[in-house]
Amino acid sequence: MIPMVLPDYYEFCCRVKIVTGHDTLEKIPDLLAGKGAKKPLIITDNGVAGAGLIDIVSRALQDRLAGTLIADNVPPDSDLRIVHQLAQLYRDNSCDAIIAVGGGSVMDTAKGVNIVVSENASDLMAFSGAGALKRPLKPLIAIPTTAGTGSEVTQVAVIKDHEKHLKMAFLSYFLLPDVSILDSRMTMTMPPFVTAMTGMDALSHAIEAYYCLQKNPLSDAHALSAVNMIYQYLPTVAQNPSDKNGRLAMSVGACLAGIAFSNSMTGIVHNLGHASGSVCGVPHGLAMAILLPYGLEYNMHKCEDTIARLLLPMAGEAVYLSTAKEQRAQKVVSLIRQLNEDLHKITDGRHARCFREVKDRESKPTVPREVLPQIAKAALLDGASIYNPEETDYEDNLMVLEAAWEGCPLERSKLKKG
């Protein structure tokens, strides 16, 4: 066995209180009281509200926090204007805490609002970058409705300034929510396509966290546990959306994955995924699903042993015992490809297996082949490449993107190995 490696130096932090179960929303009033708060602002989007999830939250708060203010106008992409608008709403109503109910964009917006109201800031930009926040913010409770982005346990928020075409990134331990509530009721309404996509997002977090340069024993322990839960429950839950235990397990897995990658960072999969999102609008989770096997193939020559370690937690003992040692890493890759296949079938073809298959709502292809060079170039501007085990330049990016477009395995013999 390869023992857990203690790096020469590492840092690890996850200060979030995580409350997990089938009926945990009801704990919110006590949790707020513990932080000295009693007038929260609920921040969400109209998708979540439309699915009836806010009603569930309101009912859980009813006795203790009647009349809680709800703002459900967060757009699919976090927006600076909305951040300032919600901050004003918070101030006008003398709120003293924030409850974020939703996916990545809602979480980012809520974190942005928290910076503005806590620091009394008129210019959010002044706090961008790392280390700009110096003290704790107002109480923030995060309730994810996907499984998921892991944003309920990350120290990052990304807010877009659509007027200036800027993306502001905020990195600080003070952005970690005080509490994260994983309640199975919150993810029950996700249709199979969204379940598949967000589940693969979570899996990619766990796997990239496990092989990237900033990995450490604690992020490893969280990542392996995440991989185990997500791989086991994702197909089940995509097929049986009302499986309560499965939904909760997926939420836990996504949260573990969030803790892992928040501390260990991500690599080429996120690098190219962000770029394909910003150039073509490929949904994040879908890009992760498509690129994940390629990220493993690309980095294989640098960390084959590490990748092989994923087999047992992922696939279980029977598969592990029947796979020869030298084949284990490659087996991990083929199992992920198979998972994508299975999800493709379960979602009646909506879960794309390669970029060629990605279609928008009008069934038009989202990623024309001619656009790949643009994506390869855009990826050079994204910081996730820093933590990838192997160097990536324009040619490397293009090679991976082309293989991911076609849906055929990466030709590893053509990789530059330094």
Place this chain on the structure above:
Amino acid sequence: MRIVEVVRAGKKPFKRAYVGIFLWFTGRAIQAAATVDEQVRQEFASLPDDFTFSLGVLPDGPWMLIGKEKGRVKYLGGNPDGKHLHVRLAMKNIETAFLILSFQESTALATARNRLITEGEVPQALAMIRVMDIVEVYLLPKIIARLAVKRYPSWTFGRKVFGRIGIYTRALLGI
């Protein structure tokens, strides 16, 4: 009761001096590389005309500044005061700086070990990291450079030899 003893933090003059010299030389080498190496030239060409970059040590230096002036890339000395910086790579303390600049930790590994704080727009910071990697390949023998960069590039013999001579000469002469 025993007294609480008040201790003022000491100094680390030798490590400071080593780091200071290395930063000075690296700054001049980057200036030289911008003339000698096509890839470095292109990296700077895509940056704003008044682009300024600083690499150094918290809390109090030493620092090294690089900037674009009238299309030329110049080493701007070691004083960041009053300058508007587009990108700043700050090593968290003098010990860390010594680890990095004596090549015990590569830039990539140092980043992975949270040794650096990166401020500024990410694409511009990445460009500077790429520039520094290239300069390290020029300045260092392969056996050391391999530890300093993630993937040792395969350059032509000419590029490596003539580039190395050009950069060393220009860096030492300050041109």
Place this chain on the structure above:
Amino acid sequence: MNPDSIFTFTCPVKTNSGNKALENLPIELSSLNAGKPLIVTNIGKVGRTAIRTLTGAFGDSGMTLGVFDGLADKVDPALIEQLRTTFIEEKYDSIIALGGGTIVDSAKVLNLAVSMKTADVQSLSAQTSIRKSLLPLVVVPTADATGLETSQLADLNGTILSSEYLAPGLVVIDPRLTRGKDGKTICATGLAALGLALDAHIGAEKNPFRKAYSVAAIHFIKENLPVAVRNPDDKKATLAVINAAAMSGCAFSIADAAPLHKLGQVFQEVHNIHPGIIMGMCLPHILGDYLNQGRNDLSSLLHPLTGDDEFTQTPEAQRARAAVAVLNYFTADLYSALGKDMPQTLKEAGVPPYVMEDILEVLDADQNGVYLHTVVERIQDKTPVAERKG
């Protein structure tokens, strides 16, 4: 995962570990809005070199620090009240505890005293309400630790204070401070960490967030303690053991039955003996009892102890027994490496009979007291109980 229960986990502690970790203290403190820390320690336990290494790490930062090296072996409320006065008068804004065990307990109590404006430390009790953040507290462990440094507990001479706000915000594990002591010290530390991790792992609920910490701790102890005990100067092995100690404290929760922790804590309180020494003695007995109770959760222990191959090749029905066997072999190996240095019974540890009475009295007050009593009887000396009673 037990789908019927609600479980909660929080770990307020940030971990910085490795080469030159101490040198990041200025910037870490600055990010916590602190710039004038008071270092508290017990020079008898940590030694002058460790203190100098710590203060030296602030070199070039321009900061001013306070150093108090006169903490007693037990938590001294009167002393803490005096320190509190100095802390407030001299306008310190953070605390760094150098060392482990009661040093950190003292630091936690001091933090409570200065943050809550409590002048009367004696009045603190288990019922004291600790409902908001205290000042920044950093723990810098040495080779002599109990694992509880990073926990949410503070032991005020038998009164256990428990709150998430008591846990340090940061633990800095630097190999310069974790190596160099003797084999017995690191062994006791490792066994205490193992005990806490096992208590957390076999705890009542299946909590994957806690297990991440307990699994990592168990693994590091198993892989590194035998090396560290034989060579206490080994940088990597000792660093790993202290990492495990920090992780075990993060995993540990007072809500668990925690027999190993309870026994260690009682003996430390009444007789000032390192809890790890006691836990080492109790481990085979408690594990044997778990096996006899048919506790299946022991089988998952085999994985962090042996790794993928051995785990998968052991039939499922045999894993619990195999895990216990591995642990028994592990502790036996440590004792054989240390010989007479490490007592294997209370008799060898020199615990006199009159102390035993006090210990049993404290245990009887515990909800699990009857069981714990039986364990204490079995670790008295090597003669089996039946024969003794004969």
